[in-house]
Amino acid sequence: MRKKVKDLPGTLVILLAAAAALGPVIYLFLGCFANPQGFWLTFLRTPEYLYKFWNSLAVCAVITAGQLIVSCMGGLALAKYPLPCRRFLIGFLVIVLLLPLQVTLMPSYLILDRMGLLDTVWALILPAVFSPFGTVIMWMTFRSVPDELLDAARMDGAGVFALLWKIMVPAGRSGAASVLLLTFVDAWNMAEQPMVFLRDVSKYPLSVYLASLDREGFSLSFHSGLLSMLPAVLLLLYYREELVQGGGILLEK
Numbered sequence: 001m002r003k004k005v006k007d008l009p010g011t012l013v014i015l016l017a018a019a020a021a022l023g024p025v026i027y028l029f030l031g032c033f034a035n036p037q038g039f040w041l042t043f044l045r046t047p048e049y050l051y052k053f054w055n056s057l058a059v060c061a062v063i064t065a066g067q068l069i070v071s072c073m074g075g076l077a078l079a080k081y082p083l084p085c086r087r088f089l090i091g092f093l094v095i096v097l098l099l100p101l102q103v104t105l106m107p108s109y110l111i112l113d114r115m116g117l118l119d120t121v122w123a124l125i126l127p128a129v130f131s132p133f134g135t136v137i138m139w140m141t142f143r144s145v146p147d148e149l150l151d152a153a154r155m156d157g158a159g160v161f162a163l164l165w166k167i168m169v170p171a172g173r174s175g176a177a178s179v180l181l182l183t184f185v186d187a188w189n190m191a192e193q194p195m196v197f198l199r200d201v202s203k204y205p206l207s208v209y210l211a212s213l214d215r216e217g218f219s220l221s222f223h224s225g226l227l228s229m230l231p232a233v234l235l236l237l238y239y240r241e242e243l244v245q246g247g248g249i250l251l252e253k
Contacts, residue, residue, distance in 0.1 A: 028229075031222035038223040049209075049224055056206040057231060059121060060187040066129035067183045068176060075138025075175075076164050080150060090139065093132040105196050112197060123197035124205070128187055134179040141175025142168055177242030185232050 032038060042049060077083060078090055096104075108127045109118070117123045145168060153167050169176055194204050206228055210221070236243070 071134025074135035079142035141172035
């Protein structure tokens with residue numbers, strides 16, 4: 001009985017935190033089903049929304065694939081190869097990773113301007129692909145792969161790319177899944193980058209476009225918001241076990 005009383009405050013705190021986190025989602029569902037005609041408005045009467053949805057999904061897929069490739073190659077190099085100044089490189093990546101996004105927007109803007117990529121979709125893709133986040137995660141993940149496994153693969157004639165994609169990535173699947181999921185969610189929710197790098201409002205992705213839907217009425221906003229949740233939720237459900245394992249790896253490091 002005393003144990004239950006002691007656990008009661010902690011249980012109440014968890015329930016309150018869960019209610020605060022799920023409250024907006026529940027409100028979104030209630031708003032959708034309170035006005036079913038909003039589904040018709042969103043999916044049939046508003047083709048611009050669906051265009052934004054599929055266009056943003058394609059951009060996020062490119063960002064995620066590029067980030068995953070760069071991260072796996074960089075993580076392998078830092079974890080398993082005797083690079084000069086390796087500790088300095090790792091420390092530098094961690095420092096850049098800790099910088100707020102707003103600090104890096106201006107340097108990215110100047111570089112993209114010199115490259116002539118402003119107001120193009122590449123202004124959103126390239127900075128995200130070469131973010132240090134995934135490289136740091138995959139470096140931590142690949143460190144846990146035994147060197148003996150790589151030595152055995154080299155004896156069998158495996159090259160660098162075979163080592164990476166046939167040995168390291170399957171062995172570090174939890175870290176790769178974490179990078180994939182977190183990179184996609186970050187790209188799917190980007191807001192500052194489009195407003196800084198894109199001059200043409202019509203090129204804004206779905207994350208920015210949703211903010212203007214309240215002018216059409218709350219019905220369209222509710223149903224559009226529900227559809228925009230689906231890609232991230234489906235990825236989370238599919239990779240939920242790998243995400244938990246990847247979090248455990250980071251905590252161990």
